[in-house]
Amino acid sequence: MAALLPDQFVTHDYAGDLSSDQLLAMLESMVLSRKLDERMWVLNRQGKVPFHISGMGHEACQVGMAFAMRPGYDWLHPYYRDIAFNLALGATPTDLMLPLFGKAEDPSSGGRQMPAHFGNRKLRIVSGSSPVATQIPQAAGMAFAAKLRGLDEVVVTCFGEGSTSQGDFHEGLNWAGIHKLAVIFLCQNNQYAISVPMSKQMAVENVADRGYAYGMPGVIYDGNDLLEAYNVSAEAVARARRGGGPTLLEAKTYRPVPHSSDDDDRSYRSREEVEEWKHKDPIQRFEKTLLARGALTAAQRDEMAARVAASVDAATEYSMAAAYPKPEDALFPVFGRM
Numbered sequence: 642m643a644a645l646l647p648d649q650f651v652t653h654d655y656a657g658d659l660s661s662d663q664l665l666a667m668l669e670s671m672v673l674s675r676k677l678d679e680r681m682w683v684l685n686r687q688g689k690v691p692f693h694i695s696g697m698g699h700e701a702c703q704v705g706m707a708f709a710m711r712p713g714y715d716w717l718h719p720y721y722r723d724i725a726f727n728l729a730l731g732a733t734p735t736d737l738m739l740p741l742f743g744k745a746e747d748p749s750s751g752g753r754q755m756p757a758h759f760g761n762r763k764l765r766i767v768s769g770s771s772p773v774a775t776q777i778p779q780a781a782g783m784a785f786a787a788k789l790r791g792l793d794e795v796v797v798t799c800f801g802e803g804s805t806s807q808g809d810f811h812e813g814l815n816w817a818g819i820h821k822l823a824v825i826f827l828c829q830n831n832q833y834a835i836s837v838p839m840s841k842q843m844a845v846e847n848v849a850d851r852g853y854a855y856g857m858p859g860v861i862y863d864g865n866d867l868l869e870a871y872n873v874s875a876e877a878v879a880r881a882r883r884g885g886g887p888t889l890l891e892a893k894t895y896r897p898v899p900h901s902s903d904d905d906d907r908s909y910r911s912r913e914e915v916e917e918w919k920h921k922d923p924i925q926r927f928e929k930t931l932l933a934r935g936a937l938t939a940a941q942r943d944e945m946a947a948r949v950a951a952s953v954d955a956a957t958e959y960s961m962a963a964a965y966p967k968p969e970d971a972l973f974p975v976f977g978r979m
């Protein structure tokens with residue numbers, strides 16, 4: 642069986658039910674993510690933070706899924722590009738900026754984790770480990786716990802296509818398929834694992850082609866189209882919530898920037914390819930859709946930009962000035978206290 646396309650999977654126009662306030666909130670989450678991300682790059686280039694790994698280009702598939710979830714009720718096991726996902730679930734720009742500086746108030750770990758190991762107890766965002774794909778069996782395990790407890794919580798986990806070469810991916814999907822767990826596997830396929838192209842990661846054309854082998858639908862969609870991302874995500878969440886089991890989603894997307902602040906992408910891809918994808922930018926695309934529909938005015942767009950800029954400035958200033966963790970707390974809560 643070939644992977645499904647959205648029109649074979651979605652049975653309801655979920656996006657058609659979104660209010661204009663929700664549409665604007667989705668746009669604002671994406672714009673905020675992009676501006677925060679840009680600021681993080683600048684701070685890195687200024688030598689003020691040691692490392693940055695970006696979510697640029699991935700905003701639509703993340704926000705589309707976040708808006709389909711119940712924040713603080715459903716669970717997210719993110720990966721390092723999920724800046725927009727965190728924001729759309731309710732994390733503040735300061736929550737994401739503090740870890741970049743390794744400050745004590747960092748909600749993911751009190752400054753102990755690397756940046757982009759997002760975590761937020763209140764929002765049920767589970768901080769992960771640095772080896773890629775470890776979040777996948779953990780998400781399946783959590784969905785198994787929810788099932789044993791009779792809860793209708795949905796668990797979402799994200800990863801790139803390169804991470805699907807790890808054993809963890811196969812073990813997590815196999816377990817979820819066997820037990821029909823309420824877990825959604827969201828592959829954000831940006832076509833490279835650092836410098837390794839997709840063709841060197843797998844012998845099949847799509848990550849979603851593998852869903853069938855684990856007993857779940859594998860759905861391919863345009864990850865740069867917010868409304869399509871929302872439709873597919875909402876259907877996967879509805880299916881999970883009603884006990885229909887797991888779904889493997891594959892958002893086809895691209896990262897227009899290097900893998901991280903430590904990488905030079907000119908060594909493995911052409912400038913023409915990058916430029917071509919910049920024209921498919923998910924934020925510009927959604928903004929155009931809303932302007933054309935009359936759901937967004939130029940004045941609203943400018944007001945949004947000013948609000949976003951102010952909140953990114955405030956997050957930067959606050960995080961720079963915030964305190965580092967105390968040296969005497971270094972082992973707590975890594976080891977329990979007796």
Ligand SMILES: Cc1ncc(C[n+]2csc(CCOP(=O)(O)OP(=O)(O)O)c2C)c(N)n1
Binds near residue numbers: 803807835
């Ligand atoms: C088990 C493991 N192997 C290698 C690495 C080094 N590494 C970090 S990110 C990455 C690329 C992952 O690519 P992909 O899953 O496609 O995600 P993307 O960065 O493209 O979004 C690699 C190889 C790692 N963190 N863990």
